Amino acid sequence: MNNILEIAGLRKKFYQLEAVAGVDFEVREGEILGLIGPNGSGKTTLFDCITGIQRPTAGEVRFMGKRITRMKPHCIYQLGIGRTFQLVQLFPGMTVLDNMIMAIQESEGTVLSRLFQMDESKDEKKAIELLEFLNIIHLKDQIAKNISYGQQKLLDMGMVLMSKPKLIMLDEPMAGVNATLGKEIAERLIELNRRGCSFLIIEHNMRVIMNLCHRIVVLDYGKKIAEGSPEEIQNNKQVLAAYFGG
Amino acid sequence: MANLTRKKRPVTRILHWTIFLGVIGCVPVIFGGNAYYMYVATLIGIYIITSMGLNFTLGYTGQISLGHAAFMGLGAYTVALMTLNGYSFWLALPLGVLITFVAGLALGLPSLRVKHHYLALVTLGFGTVIYLLFSNEYEITGGFSGLPGIPRPSFFGLDLSSDIAFYFLVAAFLVLLTGIALWILNSRWGRAFKAIRENDMRAEMVGVSLLTYKLLAFAIGAAYAGIAGGLLAPLMKFVDPTSFPVHESFWFLIMLIIGGSGRFEGPFVGAIVVMLLPQFLRGTQQLYFVIFAAITLILLIFWPGGLTSLLDVFFRRVLRRNPPQFTK
Amino acid sequence: MFIQLVVSGIAIGAIYALVAIGFTLLWQASRTVNFAQGDFLTVSAVLMFIFVCLGVPFIWALLITVVIAAVLLGFVVKKAIIQPLIDRSHTTIIVATIALSFLASNSVATFWSAQCRAFPQIFGMTPYRFGSIALSRQNVWTIIIAISLILAINLFIQRTKPGKAMQAVAQNREAAKVLGINISRVTTMVFVMNAVIVVFAAMLIAPVFMVRFDMGAQLGLKAFYSAAIGGFNQIRGALLGGFLVGIIETFSSAYLSTEYREAFVLVVLIAVILIRKEGLLGTEEQ
Ligand SMILES: Nc1ncnc2c1ncn2[C@@H]1O[C@H](COP(=O)(O)OP(=O)(O)OP(=O)(O)O)[C@@H](O)[C@H]1O
Ligand SMILES: [Mg+2]
Numbered sequence: 007m008n009n010i011l012e013i014a015g016l017r018k019k020f021y022q023l024e025a026v027a028g029v030d031f032e033v034r035e036g037e038i039l040g041l042i043g044p045n046g047s048g049k050t051t052l053f054d055c056i057t058g059i060q061r062p063t064a065g066e067v068r069f070m071g072k073r074i075t076r077m078k079p080h081c082i083y084q085l086g087i088g089r090t091f092q093l094v095q096l097f098p099g100m101t102v103l104d105n106m107i108m109a110i111q112e113s114e115g116t117v118l119s120r121l122f123q124m125d126e127s128k129d130e131k132k133a134i135e136l137l138e139f140l141n142i143i144h145l146k147d148q149i150a151k152n153i154s155y156g157q158q159k160l161l162d163m164g165m166v167l168m169s170k171p172k173l174i175m176l177d178e179p180m181a182g183v184n185a186t187l188g189k190e191i192a193e194r195l196i197e198l199n200r201r202g203c204s205f206l207i208i209e210h211n212m213r214v215i216m217n218l219c220h221r222i223v224v225l226d227y228g229k230k231i232a233e234g235s236p237e238e239i240q241n242n243k244q245v246l247a248a249y250f251g252g
Numbered sequence: 253m254a255n256l257t258r259k260k261r262p263v264t265r266i267l268h269w270t271i272f273l274g275v276i277g278c279v280p281v282i283f284g285g286n287a288y289y290m291y292v293a294t295l296i297g298i299y300i301i302t303s304m305g306l307n308f309t310l311g312y313t314g315q316i317s318l319g320h321a322a323f324m325g326l327g328a329y330t331v332a333l334m335t336l337n338g339y340s341f342w343l344a345l346p347l348g349v350l351i352t353f354v355a356g357l358a359l360g361l362p363s364l365r366v367k368h369h370y371l372a373l374v375t376l377g378f379g380t381v382i383y384l385l386f387s388n389e390y391e392i393t394g395g396f397s398g399l400p401g402i403p404r405p406s407f408f409g410l411d412l413s414s415d416i417a418f419y420f421l422v423a424a425f426l427v428l429l430t431g432i433a434l435w436i437l438n439s440r441w442g443r444a445f446k447a448i449r450e451n452d453m454r455a456e457m458v459g460v461s462l463l464t465y466k467l468l469a470f471a472i473g474a475a476y477a478g479i480a481g482g483l484l485a486p487l488m489k490f491v492d493p494t495s496f497p498v499h500e501s502f503w504f505l506i507m508l509i510i511g512g513s514g515r516f517e518g519p520f521v522g523a524i525v526v527m528l529l530p531q532f533l534r535g536t537q538q539l540y541f542v543i544f545a546a547i548t549l550i551l552l553i554f555w556p557g558g559l560t561s562l563l564d565v566f567f568r569r570v571l572r573r574n575p576p577q578f579t580k
Numbered sequence: 581m582f583i584q585l586v587v588s589g590i591a592i593g594a595i596y597a598l599v600a601i602g603f604t605l606l607w608q609a610s611r612t613v614n615f616a617q618g619d620f621l622t623v624s625a626v627l628m629f630i631f632v633c634l635g636v637p638f639i640w641a642l643l644i645t646v647v648i649a650a651v652l653l654g655f656v657v658k659k660a661i662i663q664p665l666i667d668r669s670h671t672t673i674i675v676a677t678i679a680l681s682f683l684a685s686n687s688v689a690t691f692w693s694a695q696c697r698a699f700p701q702i703f704g705m706t707p708y709r710f711g712s713i714a715l716s717r718q719n720v721w722t723i724i725i726a727i728s729l730i731l732a733i734n735l736f737i738q739r740t741k742p743g744k745a746m747q748a749v750a751q752n753r754e755a756a757k758v759l760g761i762n763i764s765r766v767t768t769m770v771f772v773m774n775a776v777i778v779v780f781a782a783m784l785i786a787p788v789f790m791v792r793f794d795m796g797a798q799l800g801l802k803a804f805y806s807a808a809i810g811g812f813n814q815i816r817g818a819l820l821g822g823f824l825v826g827i828i829e830t831f832s833s834a835y836l837s838t839e840y841r842e843a844f845v846l847v848v849l850i851a852v853i854l855i856r857k858e859g860l861l862g863t864e865e866q
Contacts, residue, residue, distance in 0.1 A: 021752050059453060078463075079456035095454040097447050108447050111440045112459035117468075120440035165458065314671050362854065369613045370853060372674055373808055376801070377846040388839040499797075502678050509675060538689040538793075545683035552676050553664045 008035045009068075010173055010204045011056070011087075016065030018051050018228075025051040027228035028065070033173065038195070038205040040215040040236075043225035044248055049208045050092050052225070053175055057089050058082045069173070084113055088171035092178050092208075094158045098151035102142065102161055105150050106133035109165035129168075136164045139194065141187065156182050163191070167198075174198075175206045180214050192218055216240065224248070272430070276423045280416050290415040294487055296527045297422040298480045303508045303519030304433055305476025310505065311514035312437070312445040313469040318501045319359065319375035322382035323352045323474045325496030327481025329386065332399045332491045341405030345482045352478025356471035364466050371470075379498040386493035398492025402485050422483050429476065436472070437516065445469060449514065503541075506548045512558030521559050583713050585830055591719035592788075593826020594726035598781045599803035600810070600818035601733060602774035607812050608750035609770035611670055612662055615677040618800020619684035620653045620775065622793060624782035626688055629699055629791045638702055642783060649779045654772035662771070663764070681800070689793035696790035703787065722784045729780055730819065733773075737815070742769060750813065798842075802829075805845055809852050811862025820861055824848070 011033040018026040025048040033039045041049050054060035056067050058079035067075045074082050097105050107129050115123060137143040140160040145153050150161060159182055166174055180188045192214060199205060209215045215222065216236040224232040224239060226248040232239055239245055283289035302324060309317045330348035335341050355378075363374040386393050393399065404413040405421070412421050436442055444465050447455040456462055485491050511522020530540050555561050599617060606612045614620075624645055631641035661680060665673050703721040707714040737743035748756040749766045757763060781799075789795045802825055803818075810821025825845050833841035852860060 021755065057457060059457070078461070079453075080459045080461045083457055083459040089457060091454075095451055095457070097450040097454065099450050100443075100446060104443060108443055108455075109458045111443065112461075117464055120444070121436065123440060124438075169459070310671065310675075314669055316671050316674050369670060369674065369812075370808075370857070372613065373804065374850070374853070376804075377849060380801075381843055381846060384840060384843055499682075502682060505675055505678055506682065509679070536690060538686040538694065541682050541686035542690055545679045545686065548679040549661060549676060549683065552672060552679070553661070556668070556672070 009033065010035045010070055011206065012066075012068040013052075013056070014066045014068075016052065016055055016067065017063045018048075018055050018060055019063045024228050026055060026062070029225065029228070029230050031223045031230060031233060033204055033206050034221075036199070036202060036204055037220045038199055038207065038218055040219035040222040041206060041208045041225065042210070042212075042215060042222060042239075047225040047248075048228040049225055050177055051228075053089060053177055053206075053208070056082075056175065057087060080112070083169075083171075086172035087175065088166035088169060088173070089175035090159075090162045090166055090177055090179060092181075094155070094162045096150045096158055096161060096165075098149070100150055101147050102137065102150055102153065103130065103133055103146045105161060106136065106164055106168055109168040113169045133164075133168065136167055140164050156184065156187075159183055160187070160191075171203070173204045173206065177208045178210060179207065180209055180211050188214070273427070276427070280419060284416055287415050290419055291487070292527065292531060294415070294419045294422050295484075296523050297419070297426045298483050298487065299504075299507065299523040299527060300519050301426060301429055301480040301483070302477050302504055303511065303523050304429060305473040305480070306504050306508050307473075307513065307516075307519050308433075308436075308445075308469045308476070309473035310508060311518060312442075312449060313466050314449055315364075315466055315470055316369075316372045316505075317375050317470065317473060318372055318498065318505075319378045319382075320473070320477045320504045321496045321498065321500035322375075322379040323355065323477035324481035324484065324500075325382055325386060325491075325493075326352050326355060327478035328485040328491045328495070329393060329399075329481075330478075331482040332402045332485040333392070335403055335405070335486070336399060336401065341403075341486065342407075345479065348482040349475050349478045352481075353471050353475040356474030357467060359474075360467045360470040364463055364470070375501075376498065379501055383493055383497055386496065393493070396492060396494070398490055400490050402489045402491065404486045404489070418487060422487070425479065425483060429479065434516070441465070441468065506544055508558075509548045509551060510544060510558055512560030513556075515557060515560040517560045517563075518558055521563070525559060584715065585834055586827070587715050587719050587723070589827035589830035590823060591722040591726075591826070592830065593823035594723050594730075595781050595784050595822075596799070596802050596806045596825050597819045597822025598726050598729060598777055598784075599799060600806040600822045601730065601815055602777040602781075603803050603807045604812060604815060604818045605746070605770050605777075606774055607807070609746060609767045610662060610666060611673070612677065613670070613674050613804075614774075615674060615800065615804075616657075616681035616684055617774075617778065617803055618796030618798065619681045620649070620778045620796070621782045621785070621799055622688055622796035623653065623684055624649050624775075624779040625699065625786040625791050625795060626692055626793075628779075628783060628786065629697060630692075632700060638700070642779070645782075646776055646779050649775040650772045652775075653778065654775035655768060658768045658771035662767075666767075681797075685793050685797065692793070694793060696792035696795075699786035699789075699791050701787050702783070718787055725780070725784060729777070733777070734815065742766070746770060802845070805849050808859055809849055811859030813863060814859075814861045817859050817861035821859070 009032040013032065014030050016026055016029045017024065029052060041052070043049055051060060055062040058074070058077055062075060065075070066073060069085055069087060072085070074085065097108060100108065107126060110129050111120065134143065134146065137146055140163065142157050142160050145157060150158065153161070163179060179191065183191065195205065195218065207215070207219065219236060221234065222236055222239045223230055224245050231244050231248060232242045279293050280290065283293060302320060306317060306320055309315050327348040330351055331341065331344040334344035334347065359374055359378055360371070363371040387395055404418055406412055412418050444455070444460050447458070447460055448462060448465055452462060484495070507522040507526045508518060510525060511520065512518030526544060551558050599621065603614060603617050606614050627645045627648055628641050631644055632638060636644070657680070661676055662673065665676055701718070703717040705717070707716050708720055737746060745761050745766050746769070748759060748761055749763055753763060785799065806821035806825045807818050808821070809824060810819065811817025828845055828848055829841055832844040836844065
């Protein structure tokens with residue numbers, strides 16, 4: 007099986023604190039990999055380093071065999087990595103629909119063609135489909151900052167799905183989303199996964215993680231302390247110790 | 253917030269354009285007899301163009317330019333030197349625009365790669381150097397004596413040298429450039445500009461190249477200033493370095509903030525207020541600088557949307573056309 | 581001739597360094613790029629001049645000015661202008677300081693005078709003679725005072741508790757907050773400190789320049805350039821940058837061309853930015 011994402015010796019130091027302290031793991035093509043760990047263990051920082059938002063202090067990230075460390079975030083996005091954020095990141099003053107279209111417009115055409123392309127019906131149709139799926143279609147003309155936090159979270163997810171990325175990285179997708187919808191989202195993720203999309207998911211909700219993921223990587227104090235199938239992780243002493251301070 | 257990508261209803265749009273064109277048409281009818289008023293009106297048109305350019309740079313993409321006076325100067329001197337040497341205005345102006353656009357790219361590329369405040373530094377340095385060149389290269393620019401006798405253009409045999417005709421030329425450019433600005437802002441570029449302004453980190457994570465768009469906005473801003481300069485030279489029939497010192501760029505910033513930076517109407521309101529107020533009051537130029545600088549600070553702190561946002565609030569209150577919206 | 585040039589280059593450089601240090605302190609504490617730095621200097625010089633003209637002994641004029649500047653240019657500016665804007669973009673603060681610069685210089689021109697006035701030669705006129713070399717008192721005292729001040733600032737930052745708090749804030753605001761440092765108070769302190777530094781710089785430059793509403797404009801820019809050349813986030817950088825700019829300027833206007841003397845500094849600046857964008861001694865920021 008091929009690896010879609012490979013992380014080798016990745017480190018990120020904030021002054022004295024090493025938030026990511028030499029992590030190695032890989033996401034295999036077509037798998038859903040869970041990333042768990044106590045608060046402050048460096049999961050979000052790791053995401054930031056992969057997507058180019060933070061510049062890693064050392065180490066390497068490869069996406070489909072291509073080295074993406076130190077590449078600009080927009081290039082990484084256009085290679086096919088989409089992500090959501092723990093604290094939702096939207097364009098708060100734009101409408102929901104504009105947020106969705108924004109997520110795709112830079113992946114099409116050239117810079118110059120974007121000046122002259124006025125017909126957006128194709129993208130609009132796609133956006134509306136996704137909004138329908140996420141149950142927020144009735145909000146499509148609302149300004150993003152006026153919708154509820156949970157709805158913003160869904161919008162964030164919708165934006166990721168717009169451009170059909172090959173790897174989707176979700177930072178706590180279930181936090182703040184109601185259980186029914188959470189289940190629907192999980193189903194949709196499995197459906198997307200079946201069509202070949204790989205996932206890297208941070209989540210504190212263990213039930214979701216255990217049901218959804220093929221494999222799990224556990225971080226603690228910036229280091230990988232365990233890796234394996236959900237069953238293995240559930241029975242791993244080190245993991246239990248990290249979580250319950252044993 | 254500014255609503256530059258919100259699709260306006262056609263009726264509203266037609267109404268806005270009618271008012272805009274109506275005002276432009278009325279000015280010469282009312283003030284046509286007074287050469288000084290016509291001069292001020294034309295000057296306002298030119299400053300609106302400059303501020304519109306600066307609005308791309310500062311308002312829509314949040315970059316600072318302290319070189320706008322220099323860009324304007326480049327446009328003015330290009331047109332002045334070429335028309336004085338017998339070339340057509342219609343050749344000189346595009347060349348001036350090209351020069352300023354390229355200068356904008358050349359300044360923006362290295363500094364945007366670095367850090368935001370370096371753009372302030374580099375444009376400031378550029379402004380200083382251009383000013384020094386205008387002042388010291390006597391053989392070409394005439395130094396502080398300037399370049400007198402710049403001809404006004406004609407258009408396919410139509411003589412535009414009278415004050416009213418020249419006013420209409422500037423007005424035509426203003427309308428054209430307003431249209432172009434609207435086009436850009438309603439295109440995907442406009443959406444990308446807005447995305448960058450609202451959340452640049454997220455913008456990068458949806459594939460927006462910050463460098464490309466900031467550079468474009470900066471260069472467009474420079475080109476607008478270049479056109480304004482190219483119109484200023486034949487308006488005054490004279491150019492000299494004192495029209496383009498560095499603190500003139502500071503002045504443009506103040507003009508835009510007062511009008512409303514990042515708002516489409518901002519440059520119009522700003523240029524009109526800043527140019528007209530001194531015509532009604534008496535006092536030294538420095539007193540106006542004091543007043544406008546104080547207004548700028550107050551607006552920055554309390555109403556970053558400038559006078560435009562205040563007018564907006566005012567109209568909403570008075571006309572109750574758009575009551576504040578909560579979820580449907 | 582050569583020695584005199586070196587000395588006057590160092591003297592003007594010391595003043596640039598002083599103003600640039602204030603500039604970098606503001607940057608480190610609050611990410612403020614202070615375009616009004618030069619106008620702070622103008623205001624201080626004018627205040628001092630007014631007091632001297634009223635017959636106040638010079639040392640008292642200086643002290644009163646220090647107090648007024650600390651309150652007006654330090655405390656009030658921080659609380660009234662920077663504080664409300666500190667969470668907005670850098671650009672907003674830059675625009676605000678530009679407006680402040682306009683406000684300060686034009687207020688001086690409107691409410692005091694647009695003419696230039698000669699400041700008293702507080703250090704005396706007769707040059708010091710060392711054998712065949714004559715050095716102006718102004719230059720010698722400028723160097724002595726500026727360097728003592730710079731040393732004092734350094735001691736303050738390295739040795740005292742508030743100084744260490746300043747360093748902590750400069751290095752990492754988040755961490756400083758966690759450590760229980762009151763960031764807002766530290767920033768206010770830095771603004772006050774900057775105002776005091778600027779008053780001393782004004783005292784040193786005023787006898788050389790004339791007192792005029794726009795006397796500070798060039799100086800503020802030079803301080804900005806110095807800080808950028810040396811490194812925005814390092815006091816040592818501002819120091820090096822200041823002296824470099826002073827010397828480059830003095831020598832280029834003596835041997836090359838007076839018209840373009842500002843341009844030479846800019847060439848150095850651009851070269852530095854292209855080669856080492858953090859400045860000669862600067863470090864990369866998060
Ligand atoms: N910009 C920053 N500057 C300094 N320290 C930071 C920065 N970002 C994160 N950290 C620190 O790095 C560590 C890891 O943070 P991170 O956000 O990656 O944790 P996390 O695993 O995502 O936690 P959570 O589960 O709570 O989201 C924390 O101690 C945090 O305080
Ligand atoms: Mg996290």
